[in-house]
Amino acid sequence: MSPDSTDAAPFSTTYSIPDGWGLHKMPDLTGKLAVVTGANTGLGLCTARELARAGADVVLAVRSTARGTTAAADIRAVARDSRVDVRRLDLADLSSVREFTDRFLDEHPALDLLVNNAGIMATPYRTTADGFELQFGTNHLGHYALTGRLLPALTAATAARVVTVSSDLHSMGRLDFGDLQSKRKYGRLRAYGTSKLANLLFTAELDRRATAAGLSVRAYAVHPGFAATSLTITGQPALVQRLMSIPTTLVAVSPLTGSLPILCASTLPDLPGGVFVGPRGKSGMRGAPGVILPKENARDRAAAVRLWEVSQSLTDTHYDFSAAAVSDSPAK
Template identity: 70%
Template sequence: MSSDSTDAPLFDTACPIPGDWGPHRIPGLGGRLAVVTGGNTGLGLATARELARAGADVVLAVRSTGRGAAAAADIRRAAPGSRVDVHRLDLADLASVADFADRFLDEYPALDLLINNAGIMTTRRSTTTDGFESQFGTNHLGHFALTGRLLPVLAAATAARVVTVSSAAHALGRLDFRDLQSKRRWGRLRAYGNSKLANLLFTAELDRRAGAAGLALRAYAVHPGYAATSLFTAGQPPLVRGLFALPGAVLAVRPLTGALPTLCAATHPGLPGATFLGPRGAAGLRGAPAVVTPAPRARHRATAVRLWEVSQALTAVRYDFPSPAAVSDRPA
């Protein structure tokens, strides 16, 4: 069967989202704990700030603890009395992922919300500490490893959610399992699209496996549309920055607007697992969040299963799902 075919519906497309969905619809999150990767800037900071305003305790998982501390102070000003912790995490280094997870498991008994937000975009050709193509290694494999290592605390929560930030650029991706690290064929946008396609396939398979294990854990993917963040300029050559400058000035939305699909996926009551959210208007560039349909390559179950197995092998992180019987035997 072609890798482009759709042998089963991986994503739920039936759940309506109110057309005026915004931060005012976030329910109270008192007693909930959220981890936001890349929570010191852009979409991550906007997401963490609104979760804290709704009463959640927030952990900023960031590469620079100095910038993380500044972001935490900003969040505390916006949400007085909120608990905001900062921990170092470099998704491009699996040893850093393991260290973050070990410290987290020692400190926190349960995790309600994991926001896999951090990422890099169309950077020059480079590799992660572990030798993976940098965009695929950071955006997908880093978050795959992080989620797997945090599975015990996600499983311990009453109804945990994992929200992974993908992109409309996933439609440009095409996973070649003979060349996942793009050694034979590489392009900035192609590599980015591959990583974002992987985010969607990971989300669908995580939700399926968690459900099969009897966990209340649900997984969601989102894309922010065209948000005014440093993702479009950081590490880019002058030509690329110039190409983004004019459309960015005209079309880009502020980070809070770009974060709305993430916030909706993290908090909207009754949202079915394996739902993909993005802006509802202006060709998916901006607007209130709505359920959107991924590109065909993101809806192929066999590819999702194969990517899962390959990702476990590459990261040496295996998801230890409890048996359905063990989950049902837990005290209410």
């Protein structure tokens, strides 16, 4: 079956995550290997720590190796039997993505879990090293390239998973294929929403294509709820930071609680691929992990296919599902 011919509905909600899912329900992950991007703080650190506590070996893929080293020491203190490595990865620079993946593939034949967690939010207009709008380039294109280049290791594992952290703010996103880099019009929150919308569309298309190719790799998207992390205020003006600190203090859940949907999607046995996991609460900010339905803009198959093709072209990263390999197109 061609990857473009499957009629599977994106983000099915027919599966129900068992009530009361929590850290105590995580399976033994001894012998498993995970890569977590942005693992030096917040949700990424909590995710990496709990994976290691469950027995997994973890690679912390971080922009700052100094902070990553501190995080690794924190994790090793509670997970002495797991191997924790720190590797530099700057998702806003495709040369850094290539360096990370080349080294990883040299060191590891297989990868059981990739958690695409790192992200930035509502920054002033800037561009990546490759000229992409910073939020779209970091949150989506960097992870698209990373996942594609790690595909050989993912397919070499048994039932590997790719978990990508999105947000309910994907509802604010709008994919203008005539201005994906927001050169004509830029709004901080809308650009963030667009990058999170891209995360969802990427997840749906990745799971469809892998399934159609007969691979055991499954893809999941996650919404952590309103978690108290630095993501919501980093890069904001001082007044905005002060204002944001109020709801963050009063309403937000802890980073550990926010990481539960990530950990659930990463480890729950028999979880169907291509689902969106997030808090069950009516507000979407808190609650036990459940399978949720993203907004209609994230369920547009035509947009997912077009985004995939554009992302492939922009990053020069080609997923070859039939050969379980990935190659770069010639430099332009």
